Amino acid sequence: MATQTLAAGGRTPTTGTTPGGRPARGDRAARVSWSGTVVLALCAVTVLLPLYVTVSMAFKTQSQAVDGQAFSLPAPFSIDGFVQAWNLTDFPVGAGISLFVTAGTVAATILLAAFASYAIVRNWDRRLFRYSFYYLLAAMFIPFPVVALPQIQLTGRVGLDNPVGVVLLATMFQLSFSVLLFTAFLRSIPDELEESARLDGATTWQTFWRLIFPLLAPMSATVGIFAFLYAWNDFMMPSLIIADPALQTLPVRQNLFQTQFSNNYHVAFASYLMAMAPAILAYLFTQRWVMAGVTQGAVKG
Amino acid sequence: MSATVTTPAGTGGGPGTRPAPSAAHRPHRRRVEPIYYLFLLPTVVLFTLAITVPGVVGIFFSFTDSIGIGDWSFVGLTNYIAMFSDPAVVQSYLFTFGFSVATVVVVNVVAFLLAVGLTSRIRMRTALRTVFVVPMVISGIIIAYVFNFLFSNSLPAAGSALGVPWLETSLLANPDLAWVAIVAVTAWQAVPGTMLIYIAGLLSVPSDVYEAADLDGASKVQQLLRITVPLVAGYVVINVILGFKGFLNAYDIIVGLTNGGPGTATRSVAMTIIAGFNGGDYAYQMANATIFFVVAVLISLLQLSLMRNNRKAS
Numbered sequence: 001m002a003t004q005t006l007a008a009g010g011r012t013p014t015t016g017t018t019p020g021g022r023p024a025r026g027d028r029a030a031r032v033s034w035s036g037t038v039v040l041a042l043c044a045v046t047v048l049l050p051l052y053v054t055v056s057m058a059f060k061t062q063s064q065a066v067d068g069q070a071f072s073l074p075a076p077f078s079i080d081g082f083v084q085a086w087n088l089t090d091f092p093v094g095a096g097i098s099l100f101v102t103a104g105t106v107a108a109t110i111l112l113a114a115f116a117s118y119a120i121v122r123n124w125d126r127r128l129f130r131y132s133f134y135y136l137l138a139a140m141f142i143p144f145p146v147v148a149l150p151q152i153q154l155t156g157r158v159g160l161d162n163p164v165g166v167v168l169l170a171t172m173f174q175l176s177f178s179v180l181l182f183t184a185f186l187r188s189i190p191d192e193l194e195e196s197a198r199l200d201g202a203t204t205w206q207t208f209w210r211l212i213f214p215l216l217a218p219m220s221a222t223v224g225i226f227a228f229l230y231a232w233n234d235f236m237m238p239s240l241i242i243a244d245p246a247l248q249t250l251p252v253r254q255n256l257f258q259t260q261f262s263n264n265y266h267v268a269f270a271s272y273l274m275a276m277a278p279a280i281l282a283y284l285f286t287q288r289w290v291m292a293g294v295t296q297g298a299v300k301g
Numbered sequence: 302m303s304a305t306v307t308t309p310a311g312t313g314g315g316p317g318t319r320p321a322p323s324a325a326h327r328p329h330r331r332r333v334e335p336i337y338y339l340f341l342l343p344t345v346v347l348f349t350l351a352i353t354v355p356g357v358v359g360i361f362f363s364f365t366d367s368i369g370i371g372d373w374s375f376v377g378l379t380n381y382i383a384m385f386s387d388p389a390v391v392q393s394y395l396f397t398f399g400f401s402v403a404t405v406v407v408v409n410v411v412a413f414l415l416a417v418g419l420t421s422r423i424r425m426r427t428a429l430r431t432v433f434v435v436p437m438v439i440s441g442i443i444i445a446y447v448f449n450f451l452f453s454n455s456l457p458a459a460g461s462a463l464g465v466p467w468l469e470t471s472l473l474a475n476p477d478l479a480w481v482a483i484v485a486v487t488a489w490q491a492v493p494g495t496m497l498i499y500i501a502g503l504l505s506v507p508s509d510v511y512e513a514a515d516l517d518g519a520s521k522v523q524q525l526l527r528i529t530v531p532l533v534a535g536y537v538v539i540n541v542i543l544g545f546k547g548f549l550n551a552y553d554i555i556v557g558l559t560n561g562g563p564g565t566a567t568r569s570v571a572m573t574i575i576a577g578f579n580g581g582d583y584a585y586q587m588a589n590a591t592i593f594f595v596v597a598v599l600i601s602l603l604q605l606s607l608m609r610n611n612r613k614a615s
Contacts, residue, residue, distance in 0.1 A: 149586065168347065
């Protein structure tokens with residue numbers, strides 16, 4: 001749906017007459033708006049400039065980084081920042097915890113949301129399932145800060161003030177959006193498909209795993225990439241829920257440079273780069289689903 | 302895309318695509334296979350424990366004098382009454398609303414213009430679209446730290462080089478202007494999502510409408526104002542309300558840029574609530590959170606009713 005439309009890249013150019021009713025020149029390239037391209041390319045600089053600063057600062061030496069010339073190229077080229085950032089933030093541990101939180105959230109979100117959505121859509125005529133849908137959706141109304149304080153208390157009391165607790169809470173906050181996407185998608189899958197599977201003797205469990213879950217794959221990709229971006233990037237929830245600083249995720253570890261090493265800019269930027277790179281790479285490989293997810297989620301939400 | 306808009310996905314209370322059989326037609330309703338409960342219950346139970354229970358506990362404690370641990374007693378509406386005369390709370394609401402309104406306007410204007418540009422006949426359309434979405438996928442706190450450096454070092458340097466006095470000191474240290482930096486960085490991150498929704502809206506406008514307008518001699522600007530804007534009005538409503546709801550929760554970017562400062566000039570409601578946990582203001586900030594929750598619900602209901610009216614109108 002949206003995926004294809006977006007991937008196709010817009011309105012199909014009309015042929016015949018040019019704007020204003022003048023006769024067509026016949027050459028499509030002649031109608032490319034070069035001024036528009038230039039203006040947008042200049043706008044793109046505002047996006048790329050902060051990223052360029054991050055990369056160039058990260059490869060500078062300390063003396064070059066403190067001279068305040070953010071936009072100069074690194075000379076000499078140095079990876080000293082990365083080495084120090086690696087050690088200061090205990091990068092392997094931080095990345096490991098971030099990875100655990102992210103993988104856990106993605107897997108739990110896809111599985112729980114797909115299970116629940118399937119049950120809801122197939123039993124829509126039952127009040128319990130219908131109301132459960134509205135109940136799960138209601139979480140869209142709840143900003144995290146509203147429930148944060150009691151959550152900190154409760155997770156502390158039951159021993160979940162750690163990355164496992166963050167996985168649980170992050171999954172719960174992703175549910176509304178994910179269930180919304182899955183249920184809409186499931187409604188478009190014709191019943192006949194399932195009926196034929198059942199005639200062949202498949203149980204509901206088998207039907208779900210062999211037929212429905214594979215069919216959900218494109219939507220699982222969308223749901224998964226959003227869970228990934230949220231869990232990998234979030235600062236507020238892990239900073240509040242995880243009690244032990246040694247168990248903190250990568251984004252939270254960055255505050256080290258604000259509080260303790262405020263003049264080691266090259267180290268700070270190397271660290272920022274290492275923390276943001278996985279999300280950017282993931283996006284570049286999965287942009288199709290990111291774009292589809294935004295539009296579908298928003299238009300339905 | 303247009304199909305997505307009209308599909309009742311449930312938020313509007315529309316039934317699913319399977320017609321629910323009326324009781325008269327089917328006196329003996331089919332039994333629900335037990336496995337469906339197994340599919341649904343873990344989610345509902347976990348959700349209740351992780352979100353509903355804390356929410357209810359929080360509302361309960363908002364009527365007490367609890368500091369988070371130890372004894373407490375009921376104090377009725379004392380916390381709620383105190384809130385309205387607390388300058389710190391009132392200021393955080395004023396800042397949060399003002400910041401949200403400003404950001405919504407900036408984000409929507411920029412995102413709409415970019416979307417129009419990115420759906421027009423330009424070169425490198427796919428590459429440009431890819432670039433413009435990048436800010437959406439980076440952690441807010443890290444974006445804020447990077448811009449913090451630019452605002453504290455590069456911008457003042459540029460300010461003194463160009464001889465602009467108000468730029469020579471960091472915007473972030475100026476109580477009257479720090480919010481401008483916060484709006485700018487929040488917008489930088491929020492524009493892509495909004496822009497994608499506008500692109501979807503623009504792509505759903507059939508091209509023959511423009512052809513007809515061309516034949517009638519309408520100029521490009523006339524087409525934009527008379528055709529494009531009215532036809533994507535529904536998307537404006539979605540974007541304004543989704544954005545507003547999101548900006549009310551502002552936390553990461555403000556923490557990274559100003560941490561609420563200078564003084565308390567840029568302290569958002571979310572920051573005030575969360576600070577209550579360390580300050581021994583547990584019950585008091587739960588009252589704040591309850592009010593904040595009510596505000597969030599009212600805005601969401603407004604969203605639903607506006608979207609429904611919009612659907613009816615179109």
